[in-house]
Amino acid sequence: MSAPAGTVRLTTAQALVRFLAAQYTERDGTEQRLVPAVWGIFGHGNAAGLGQALWQAATTGDADLPYHLARNEQAMVHTAAAFAKARDRLQTFACTASTGPGSTNMVTGAALATTNRLPVLLLPGDMFASRAPDPALQQLEDPRAGDATVNDTLRPVSRFFDRVTRPEQLVPAALAAMRVLTDPADTGAVTLCLPQDVQAEAYDWPAAFLRRRVWHVDRAHPDPAAVARAADVLRASRRPLLVAGGGAVYAGAAAELRAFADATGVPVADTHAGKGVLPWDHPCAVGGIGATGAASANALAREADAVLGVGTRYSDFTTASRTLFAHPGVAFVNLNTARFDAAKHAGVQLVADARAGLAALRAELGGWRADPAHTRRARELTAAWLRDADACRAADHGPPPAQTALLGALNDVLDDRDVIVNAAGSMPGDLQKLWRARDPKAYHVEYAYSCMGYEVAAGIGVRMAAPDREVVVLVGDGSYLMMAQEIATMVAERLKVVVVVVDNGGFASIGSLSASVGAGRLGTEYRYRDPATGLLDGDPLPVDLAANAASLGARVLRARTVAEFRDAVAAARAADTTTVVHVTADPRAPGPPSSAWWDVPVAETAADPATRAAAAAYTTARRGRRHHL
Template identity: 65%
Template sequence: METVRLTTAQAVVRFLGRQWSERDGVEHRLVERCLGIFGHGNLAGLGEALLEEELRDPGSMTFTTARNEQGMVHTAVGFARMRNRLSTLACTSSIGPGATNMVTGAALATINRLPVLLLPGDVFATRASGPVLQELESPATYDVSVNDVFRPVSRFFDRIWRPEQLPSALLGAMRVLTDPVETGAVTLALPQDVQAEAYDWPAELFEKRVWHVPRPVPEKALVDRAAALVRSAQRPLLVAGGGVIYSEATEAIRAFAEATGIPVAETQAGKGSLPYDHPLALGAIGATGTRAANALARDADLVIGVGTRWSDFTTASRTVFADPDVRFVNLNVAGPDAHKEAGLPLVADAREGLTALTAALEGYDAGAAYRERAATLAAEWDRVVEDAYTLGHTPLPAQSEVIGVVNEVSGPRDVVVCAAGSMPGDLHKLWRTRDPKGYHVEYGYSCMGYEIAGGLGVKLADPEREVYVLVGDGSYLMMATELVTAVQEGVRLVVVLVQNQGFASIGALSESLGSQRFGTCYRYRDPASGRLDGGVLPVDLAANAESLGAQVVRVHGVGELRKALEAARGVEGGPVVVHVETDPLVPAPDSEAWWDVPVAEVAEVESTRAARATYEREKHAQRHYLAQPPTAP
């Protein structure tokens, strides 16, 4: 048997450069580059291996220096999402704090079912030098390190104690990265002495390997039963989730809607499944939804969920589907999601399932009156959006006006990126999507600090698209450091930095729950009251962005914002940050839906008591969807 003598780290890097995914006959590089920050736990192992590979075969595994370990995982997530989970990035860190900094990013990837490969350094397998710098000592066992915290947030975890263990671990890791059901964070912990240890590897380990990404088809009997349920319904509604986008099923969903007349609402991850101006597009659904989608949801007697995991925001904490006899049909590649809400489970790829269901419904139509109602409600909401875009609020613009300007200036294939604060909810209900990949809001984990790092990944995945990162001051302060990575790599992002002096989203929620925006504003401590309700802090985030190497434009009002964004489209090189102040007290239009956030049952504060009364009233509408779908005739 032919062998190749390499260190364990060299074997990892060479193997990754030869892995491909394939779907529908099209191949994609599975791991396109490695992001990393070096320390004593990975410098002489993976660091040396990446250097050798760059010299030996330039381009096979490009290395990019990151600035924050959590941030680089977010970049990998943004990249993987933009590539519909067919390609991703690897991330390497040292042991200790470098590794644990990646845990939040791992959780985000796994919750969103997006593939990322994490390669943290680890303690000595031989224990020759233990305890090493940054090693956690457990009094109960010597085989635990801080990397064990990756286990609950990873879809696959292994620690390579011996070189002989590497081949099976690598193959297991690739299996999970390319599995549309099981994918998420994959962690291979690499003890630093094992990284540098040489071994004679089978040469076939480094041959090109192509991993097929399947499209499971639905069981015909269940398709027929689902079709019978649709035919028996009077007010059917389809809810499109992220699975529609990832399986590239947007044409299939358009064909289904147009053939059947069933209107389509969208989750955060599914936004863009239909263009916003399609006559059967209702836009966002749930707690951050449109009134059009939520109105039809309240009346729906059958809900077809495609590629959604039915989160609390989507169902408005199980209040938005109000018909007492509502039934669910769930088309999902993941069995657990297909069985939620006691739905009829169609376990299949979204595109394949929609195609089969469309064929089974040949000749069916929800009716002209139902189509007309959907179109009328959608048109009414679009007028609400236009009003929000052109509010004319002074002296500071409303956040909805900022969204409107970005939407107006951006091209049909450009991408908006956001993750946390009030912006994702406003974008969900207000953004006019025109392209399936044009809306990139991370709302599975809604992680503050994702925006700039995730936007970097989006741009790396598709450099031809303009990428607009919308980030509030609170999220910017969490993690802006990947601006430096964008500067280093010459990656142009247009970052719209919205300054509203605090946490606008949680402030509004606090007020609605009777907590009076406590602790949600950036203010000095008032000597008289002893509370954080003094003057505004003199923090200059524009100056901060400029100090990180970004080109910065300060604007006042939507007119200057529009000019700055138009000018930014022609800027070559690195990131452009456009800083604009907004009024955080101007809300976006109401979705007429609820979100379950418990309020203190007893309180001395009158506003809290009033909020509790409202909470108990809304809570009565909450329900479990446990009814069995009727047996098809």
């Protein structure tokens, strides 16, 4: 059967593959593929549809859309999110899974992407649109709604969600999906559910739907009146502070942020997502801010009468659960592409691209500079904090060594452009305090969702996004055991990544938190169950993570001391294959000093005196919470 003039007869899946291969983004005159590849795991819900379409494209050359095999569906979404983060949200991967458990495995990855405002495209297989074989294998029968499927679990964690129940519905659905993927203010996980019968159904597609299409990612410029209002707030301040978030990185605003700091002398603190956008040793850089931030940045935040937030969401870690910005008259100026974030803390809304907004604000301020006494105090506080951090980085502890000393050694061995990848546990807190980044792409820590298991999968995405950089995955044993299998994916794809496994026998971060809130470190160490106590507080488990990594195909180096660790990392960095460095750390070694609070509720009544004491301390600390109105 021939297709009518101006149309192409393809299955829905074949048309989608052709469509995705023809989508591009453009910013500042540079064009690149929006979706350069697809990750997937095939089953009965997508093998005959998207699987066949990708195979046909590869064997006939109909479309350039390479396929990569993941070992876990959640992991491939993490890989796509990390790739998008490393590529400033101008590129991402598509991820396909079979109907049923394969699709629901992607929910955690989707939640991470949407929380972090990172574009990923999810193409889960779905139940039969015809409902002919109901109930099909793996189908969830909902007696309240005949059209409900397990894929509906992706609705609340997706920025855009659609189910294509007829082939012709793909045209508006795919175009809407691209709109959201390329929107810097309104992006996240985008889900197109594809019923397995519809994937294989043929249709006469308009040729125009399959043509090359460029999505222009414009730099939104601020309203001049808003710029004037923002400048008024800064001019009236005596102790201003700039908070640099991830939006400054995605906008490529590093040079403009530096020019703004040089011109105004305003101290600059950074969030996890913003670390490195201003080099750590710049005269205006004062360190990380918030619950896991530097004492220097947090002292300045408490005194600040004006806060210029650039591309930050103001998460509870950044604001120390709304206790950090303590000046009674503090005013906020929020430069953000998303009005949702720009409106926070009743601030002056500067809705714009970070680079364009900073340039406009610098021009409006003219020759204005922050009070020299304030600038001088910021430098003194930062110098004092760096001395404290140096002591933590060089802590002579053990054996086994302290995590802080391992991080200091790792930071010293890596080059400025090497990328450190991390996400959860005690490491992000230590990293925000101690890591010294000069490059906005060298610090890749996912802390909006703080998802255990992200790191190894993310290392794949970062390496694919930045093949000219060394990529070092830093992962604790808790996170490693959740998603280590993607080391096999690294090996299969011949991706050279260094994986540093810091083994402390459990969950050090939650163990410390559990102790601090009177919960006795319950369930935070990897131990046998003790028959005498009934708890998991017996002897340590004989788990060998290094042997596990070797079984997945990686080269493995073991280290026992800081000196051995330094040598092992240098050797791994010089290697040309995936290499895992395993080192044991003391989970109870002291960490960097804390200078801010984080709201974790404590039991109001308890039998244990330590719990009661923690509750009293919590009651005192939460009195500092406030709304900024």
